[in-house]
Amino acid sequence: xxxMKAKIAPSMLSSDFANLASEAxxxxxxxxxxxxxxxxxxxxxxxxxxxxPVIESLRKHTTAYLDCHLMVxxxxxxxxxxxxxxxxxxxxxxxxxxxxxxxLIQKIKSKGMLPGVALxxxxxxxxxxxxxxHANPVELVLVMTVEPGFGGQKFMPEMMEKVCRxxxxxxxxxxxxxxxxxxxxxxxxxxxxxxxxxxxxxVFSAADPAEVISTLRKSVEAVQHNI
Ligand code: DX5
Ligand code: ZN
Numbered sequence: 001x002x003x004m005k006a007k008i009a010p011s012m013l014s015s016d017f018a019n020l021a022s023e024a025x026x027x028x029x030x031x032x033x034x035x036x037x038x039x040x041x042x043x044x045x046x047x048x049x050x051x052x053p054v055i056e057s058l059r060k061h062t063t064a065y066l067d068c069h070l071m072v073x074x075x076x077x078x079x080x081x082x083x084x085x086x087x088x089x090x091x092x093x094x095x096x097x098x099x100x101x102x103x104l105i106q107k108i109k110s111k112g113m114l115p116g117v118a119l120x121x122x123x124x125x126x127x128x129x130x131x132x133x134h135a136n137p138v139e140l141v142l143v144m145t146v147e148p149g150f151g152g153q154k155f156m157p158e159m160m161e162k163v164c165r166x167x168x169x170x171x172x173x174x175x176x177x178x179x180x181x182x183x184x185x186x187x188x189x190x191x192x193x194x195x196x197x198x199x200x201x202x203v204f205s206a207a208d209p210a211e212v213i214s215t216l217r218k219s220v221e222a223v224q225h226n227i
Contacts, residue, residue, distance in 0.1 A: 004172055004195050006220035008213050009034035009067050011178070011200030013049060014151045020054070021061035027203070030210035031217070034067040036178070036198045037087070041072040044096060045149035052081035059086030067091070069118060069178065069198075071148045076104055083111025091116030091142050091176075094127050105136055116140030116176070121147060125162040132170055139174060140196070141166055145189070146179030151200040155180025160192040167193025183212060186219040195220055 010032045015023035024035055037055060042048035055066060065088040070078055075092035082090060090113040097104055101117070108115040117131050117138045131138045143162050146153035156179070166175050177194040182202025189197065197216050206212045 004174070004224070005033075006217050006224070007033040007174070007176075007196040008216050008220075009036040009176070009196060009198045010203045010209070010213070011036040011038060011151060011198050013038040014200035014204035017050075020058055024058060024062050024064065027209065027213075028062070028064055030203075031213040032064075034065040034089075034196075035062070036200075037066050037068045039068055039070050039072060039078070039082075040149065044073045044093065045071045047071075047149045052078070052085040052087075055082060055087050056085035065089065067176075067198075068113075069142065072096075076100060076107065079104070079107045079111055079113075083108075083113055087113055089114040089116055089140065091118050091140060093118045093120065093148075094131070095120055095123055101131055102134065102136070105131070105134070105138060109136070114139050116142055116174075118142035118144060118148075118178075119162070120144050121156055121159060125165050128166075129169070132166075132173060140176055141173060142176040142178055142198075143194070144179055145177050145181065148179075153180055155185040155188075157185075157188055160188055163189065163192035163194050181216070183215045186216050190219040190223045193223075195224070 010027040040047045040049040067089040068087045090108045105115045145159045176196035177189045178198035181199045
């Protein structure tokens with residue numbers, strides 16, 4: 001895993017949305033690499049959050065990497081608006097992209113964003129292999145470690161088998177884990193091979209977010225140094 005950097009991505013879903021710009025700034029000051037933006041349509045998941053207008057507003061306040069996680073039924077409809085709004089990464093769910101993932105990847109790249117694919121806990125990991133192995137591949141795989149929809153849920157350790165399989169097969173892939181990550185669960189995810197860590201409630205509820213972010217980073221780096 002040499003050269004594959006640890007990325008710590010606080011999930012802004014746990015932030016005070018009424019003060020999004022200052023919350024983003026607070027996370028970056030605390031050592032965040034990316035800002036994870038959970039876009040939910042109230043249909044793919046039973047929750048409704050933000051869309052391109054909010055990304056566009058936040059983009060005016062920061063140059064940070066905006067890691068957008070699309071929990072929506074029609075991801076293709078969001079590519080153009082999010083590209084224009086200034087999103088950096090665009091991660092769609094395979095469950096709603098079985099027929100058009102090639103078109104999605106191509107379109108995401110053409111708008112200057114980094115394409116990623118996410119899978120729900122019940123989706124077998126084999127379903128994303130062809131997207132990573134394609135001539136025009138995704139550059140990130142997001143393994144959900146809770147049911148998508150809400151922050152503050154319990155980490156599912158049984159998802160680590162998917163992370164291990166991906167890491168064995170793709171030594172330099174960016175593997176992101178999302179849901180229930182914090183100081184008490186990070187070692188499981190890091191040792192399975194995840195290098196990109198989304199953390200919402202554990203970071204935002206901490207008295208010292210910088211300390212949590214640093215703990216997450218050290219765990220990922222410790223595994224990398226041992227390889
Ligand atoms: C859940 C979202 C996550 C969520 C993580 O559907 O994709 O990004 O905000 O929050 P925590 O870290 O609290 O589980
Ligand atoms: Zn997410």
